[in-house]
Amino acid sequence: MISLLFFVRLLMMKEISVFFPAYNEEGNIKNVIEKACSVLEKLGFKNWEIIVVNDGSVDKTSEIVRKISDKDSRIRLINHETNRGYGAALKTGFYNSSYSWIAFTDSDGQFDFSEINNFIRKQKETNADLVIGFYKKRQESKFKIITSKIWELVVFVLFGLKVKDIDCGFKLISKKVIDSIPKLESERGAFISSELLIKAKKKGFKIVEIPVSHFPRRKGKATGRDIRVIVRSFYDLFRLWFKML
Ligand SMILES: Nc1nc2c(ncn2[C@@H]2O[C@H](COP(=O)(O)OP(=O)(O)O)[C@@H](O)[C@H]2O)c(=O)[nH]1
Ligand SMILES: [Mg+2]
Structure with missing residues (x-):
């Protein structure tokens, strides 16, 4: 009974755009796309699309994706043209998504896309x-985990935003948010997620x-964690803070 109810509710989310930012992911991108395709098919969406934002990779990422996209218009x-950074890759994904719900994950195989099911249930x-x-x-080094926590503390102090990761x-x-x-604004740095959440919270959107x-x-x-990513992230963070003062 519960699973029937869940299935009926699942049908309410009829369409989804999924995008993957990708920078030199020739070893991962094919698996990531194939897995996402099979999950989306299984979930029974009426309309779906997968967008790979190839952020100026210098390996075979683009050729590999082209081969797959030539066979499936979804x-x-x-x-x-050139590498612009994680923020720019996310923005391209957001602003080119067609459907009313947008999901994204890294394209490095570090996430299990089938967990999108949990996201939909939670929504x-x-x-x-x-x-x-x-x-x-x-599954990262202590250095990465600690620097992330410092970053989150600064975002909390400046903007009052507190989330776990x-x-x-x-x-x-929801596409409404985008x-x-x-x-x-964020391009090169890693500020994009914070910027999105800060602005979404300010507009009163619900975050879970x-x-x-x-x-x-x-x-x-x-x-x-390249040095220019770190420097640019803090620059963007303080710039937004000054703007919002
Ligand atoms: N680091 C980085 N990742 C990018 C860039 N553009 C797109 N990406 C993608 O963003 C995701 C996260 O990158 P990754 O280097 O694994 O970051 P980490 O997991 O935080 O160390 C991956 O899917 C990358 O392919 C970029 O310029 N730099
Ligand atoms: Mg990664």
């Missing part, structure tokens, strides 16, 4: 506008959190 490739239970993940156990790369967001924030699994990166190289 899968789209958007290329940045139905709470009627939230944003369902954001937090790591059950983050601000930058967790698995989120489900439509109401047409000018996300759920635990997600996280796996070690098996292929490719993480670049999320």
Whole structure:
């Protein structure tokens, strides 16, 4: 009975855009797309699309995605000519998504996309506008975990925003939220998630959190803690703070 009810409610979310920011993910992207396709088919969405935002990769990411998208019009490739950064990749994904719900995860295989089911269930239970993940156990170095916590403390002090893992790369967001924030600014740094949540909260959208699994990166190289990413993230953070003062 409960599962029947859940199925009926699931049908209420009829359409979804899913996007993957990708920078040099030739070892991961095919699996990530195939897994997402099979999950979306299983969940029975009437309309869905997958967008890969290739952020100026210099490996074979673009060719691999092109081969897949040539065979299925629901899968789209958007290329940045050069590498612009994680924030820019997310913005391209947000502003090119067609459907009323938008989900994204990293394209490095560190998340299990089938957990989108939990996000949808949580959205139905709470009627939230944003369902954001937090790591059950983050599979990263102590350095990364500690720097993230320092970052979250600064965001809390400056903006009063408190969530468990601000930058967790698995989120489900209503398109209403994105439509109401047409000018996300963050490009190079990692400020984008904080910027989105700060602005969404200010507009009164409902944010809820759920635990997600996280796996070690098996292929490719993480670049999320390069020095220019860190510097740019703090620059963007203080710039928004000054603006909002
Ligand atoms: N680091 C980084 N990741 C990008 C960029 N553009 C897109 N991405 C994607 O963003 C996701 C997170 O990147 P990753 O380096 O694994 O960051 P981390 O998991 O925080 O260390 C991956 O799917 C990347 O392919 C970029 O310029 N830099
Ligand atoms: Mg990663």
